[in-house]
Amino acid sequence: MKKIVLMGNPNVGKSVFFSRLTGSNVIASNYPGTTVDFSKGRMCLGTEGHEIIDAPGTYSLDPSNKAEEVARDMFNQADLIINVIDATNLERNLYLTLQILEQKKPVILALNMWDEAAHTGISIDLEKLEHDLKIPIVPTVALSGEGIFNLICRIDEACPAEAITPMSEDDRWIKIGEIIRDVQHVTHRHHTLRDWISEATIRPLTGFPIALAVIFSALWLVSFIGEFLITYIFDPLFELYTPFAMDLSTWLGPGFLQALLIGNLIDGQIDYVQSMGLLTTGIYVPFAMVLPYIVAFYSVLAIFEDSGYLPRLATLTDTIFHRFGMHGFGIIPVFLGLGCNVPGVLATRSLETKKQRFIAATLIAISVPCMAKNAMVFGILGSYGMGYVVLVFATLFIVFVASGLILNRLIKGDSPEICLEIPPYRKPDTVTVIKKTWMRIRWFLAEAIPFLFLGVLLINILYTVGIVDWLGTIFAPVMQGLFGLPKEATTALLIGFLRKDLAVGMLLPLGMSPMQLVIATTLLTVYFPCVGTFAVMFKELGVRGMIMATGFMAVTALVVGTIMRIVLLGI
Amino acid sequence: MLEIGKRAVILRLEGGCLFQKKMGSMGIREQKTIRLVAKHPFHGPVVVEVDGRAVTLGRRMAEHIITGDPE
Numbered sequence: 001m002k003k004i005v006l007m008g009n010p011n012v013g014k015s016v017f018f019s020r021l022t023g024s025n026v027i028a029s030n031y032p033g034t035t036v037d038f039s040k041g042r043m044c045l046g047t048e049g050h051e052i053i054d055a056p057g058t059y060s061l062d063p064s065n066k067a068e069e070v071a072r073d074m075f076n077q078a079d080l081i082i083n084v085i086d087a088t089n090l091e092r093n094l095y096l097t098l099q100i101l102e103q104k105k106p107v108i109l110a111l112n113m114w115d116e117a118a119h120t121g122i123s124i125d126l127e128k129l130e131h132d133l134k135i136p137i138v139p140t141v142a143l144s145g146e147g148i149f150n151l152i153c154r155i156d157e158a159c160p161a162e163a164i165t166p167m168s169e170d171d172r173w174i175k176i177g178e179i180i181r182d183v184q185h186v187t188h189r190h191h192t193l194r195d196w197i198s199e200a201t202i203r204p205l206t207g208f209p210i211a212l213a214v215i216f217s218a219l220w221l222v223s224f225i226g227e228f229l230i231t232y233i234f235d236p237l238f239e240l241y242t243p244f245a246m247d248l249s250t251w252l253g254p255g256f257l258q259a260l261l262i263g264n265l266i267d268g269q270i271d272y273v274q275s276m277g278l279l280t281t282g283i284y285v286p287f288a289m290v291l292p293y294i295v296a297f298y299s300v301l302a303i304f305e306d307s308g309y310l311p312r313l314a315t316l317t318d319t320i321f322h323r324f325g326m327h328g329f330g331i332i333p334v335f336l337g338l339g340c341n342v343p344g345v346l347a348t349r350s351l352e353t354k355k356q357r358f359i360a361a362t363l364i365a366i367s368v369p370c371m372a373k374n375a376m377v378f379g380i381l382g383s384y385g386m387g388y389v390v391l392v393f394a395t396l397f398i399v400f401v402a403s404g405l406i407l408n409r410l411i412k413g414d415s416p417e418i419c420l421e422i423p424p425y426r427k428p429d430t431v432t433v434i435k436k437t438w439m440r441i442r443w444f445l446a447e448a449i450p451f452l453f454l455g456v457l458l459i460n461i462l463y464t465v466g467i468v469d470w471l472g473t474i475f476a477p478v479m480q481g482l483f484g485l486p487k488e489a490t491t492a493l494l495i496g497f498l499r500k501d502l503a504v505g506m507l508l509p510l511g512m513s514p515m516q517l518v519i520a521t522t523l524l525t526v527y528f529p530c531v532g533t534f535a536v537m538f539k540e541l542g543v544r545g546m547i548m549a550t551g552f553m554a555v556t557a558l559v560v561g562t563i564m565r566i567v568l569l570g571i
Numbered sequence: 572m573l574e575i576g577k578r579a580v581i582l583r584l585e586g587g588c589l590f591q592k593k594m595g596s597m598g599i600r601e602q603k604t605i606r607l608v609a610k611h612p613f614h615g616p617v618v619v620e621v622d623g624r625a626v627t628l629g630r631r632m633a634e635h636i637i638t639g640d641p642e
């Protein structure tokens with residue numbers, strides 16, 4: 001079986017290509033560095049099966065970050081390369097192409113974004129380019145699928161370029177210059193509205209107000225869609241379901257099974273948040289409280305990603321993020337972390353140094369609350385007043401800034417400057433946005449439901465066996481003494497390792513004051529990441545890094561909890 | 572440094588091999604025309620346009636790109 005690897009600069013559409021070739025779905029967005037790991041898929045050509053690999057984007061075969069290292073390793077394993085290049089940016093893309101051709105592997109070239117090149121007044125003479133490089137070249141538009149079939153048909157023609165021999169960097173640019181003069185013709189183009197918007201959003205004077213407006217409208221949109229889905233779809237559905245659950249509860253009668261499946265009845269009724277049964281809280285929390293916000297958040301995020309706004313935001317935040325030991329690109333992992341910390345931590349791979357990656361991952365783990373938890377904070381704390389919700393987020397923001405400043409001093413190593421390509425704005429495609437949102441929702445459901453069930457099961461077992469009291473007593477000095485919380489909150493923090501959303505739900509029956517709830521829900525983010533995030537952090541940072549991060553989290557949790565108690569409870 | 576919106580030709584890049592390589596891969600090389608799109612305050616990044624494509628660069632990197640008047 002042949003290994004076919006898709007190689008190319010960042011943000012040229014390799015992942016869209018991959019989806020088209022294999023039929024499998026991968027996340028693609030309009031900013032460099034969306035793919036940080038490789039994806040594998042299969043494709044049949046005639047009777048032969050081939051393995052297709054989507055490699056992270058890279059500017060050259062000499063890697064400058066972890067994601068590019070993955071790309072180089074994939075290149076070394078390849079039997080055949082599909083080199084995807086951006087037709088609107090031929091000159092720069094050809095550098096990697098020449099490097100690839102020097103290695104004498106069979107290559108076929110896909111000139112992607114062919115339509116956009118035509119729009120921007122760039123014409124490329126395909127015959128001459130084929131003649132110069134001596135490899136097959138196919139114009140494509142991966143987004144619409146144009147040219148893909150042609151590429152598949154010609155894949156057998158892929159061949160090593162005999163004429164290209166290894167050369168120095170300078171010679172490579174000279175060669176590229178010759179090719180460009182030979183094949184490319186650019187007609188002058190006037191400034192368009194798109195260029196004007198692009199510049200307004202990246203200049204400081206206009207960019208910052210626009211960024212604030214964009215972020216606030218995005219947050220408003222997320223909460224609007226979330227609330228709408230809950231009020232008009234999910235809550236009515238559960239109202240229909242309640243009689244069945246009540247009948248089941250009566251039929252089961254008091255006992256272990258009732259406790260496990262339905263949970264505690266509150267005033268003889270099912271309370272979906274507090275009952276803690278598999279068929280009550282176990283399905284209500286993921287579907288009726290968290291899912292609506294997941295849907296809302298990821299559809300808005302997809303629009304953000306595909307429009308190309310994120311790299312501009314990275315430029316605007318660069319100066320601030322340098323104070324935290326990263327550069328502006330660090331905002332992208334943070335944004336992804338707001339959905340779920342796991343992809344957030346993975347996205348730190350696009351940062352160049354160990355220091356940057358460590359700080360980014362640690363900051364996400366301690367101060368960026370995921371959407372599952374946010375949904376619960378909105379649902380539970382929001383009923384006491386939005387002021388309390390704001391208090392949680394304001395505290396987390398302060399924790400983010402303070403930890404960033406401290407970690408920047410504490411952690412040794414370099415924080416190089418930003419060097420980021422800004423893609424042109426593109427209108428997000430409705431189908432792509434829906435598909436991407438659906439992929440992430442499916443991922444959430446597959447990830448969340450098993451852990452939620454496990455969490456509910458564990459809570460029931462812990463209560464039955466009596467470990468809850470025992471743990472509570474052990475941690476009472478910290479909980480009561482330092483944080484001013486009831487000792488039973490210990491169990492919630494413990495369950496928080498499995499699912500943070502469930503843990504927020506567990507705080508409700510403890511009869512805390514709203515201010516105590518604010519402290520507990522904030523600590524639930526700060527003290528430790530959930531098991532999924534813990535696993536990827538361990539993988540990305542290594543044993544030593546993880547020990548350091550864990551130590552920092554423990555200290556931060558103690559400090560933040562104590563300060564909040566003093567400030568908010570006044571004792 | 573260049574004024575916002577103005578064009579210039581890159582005369583040379585002052586820096587090591589890695590710097591040259593990194594800039595080169597973004598299209599920033601000797602003889603190329605660049606335009607300064609934005610300059611952020613507090614020693615923040617600059618945005619330049621090369622070949623019709625914008626690139627955000629740290630201030631120190633940008634200061635090592637020596638430009639001259641377009642002929």
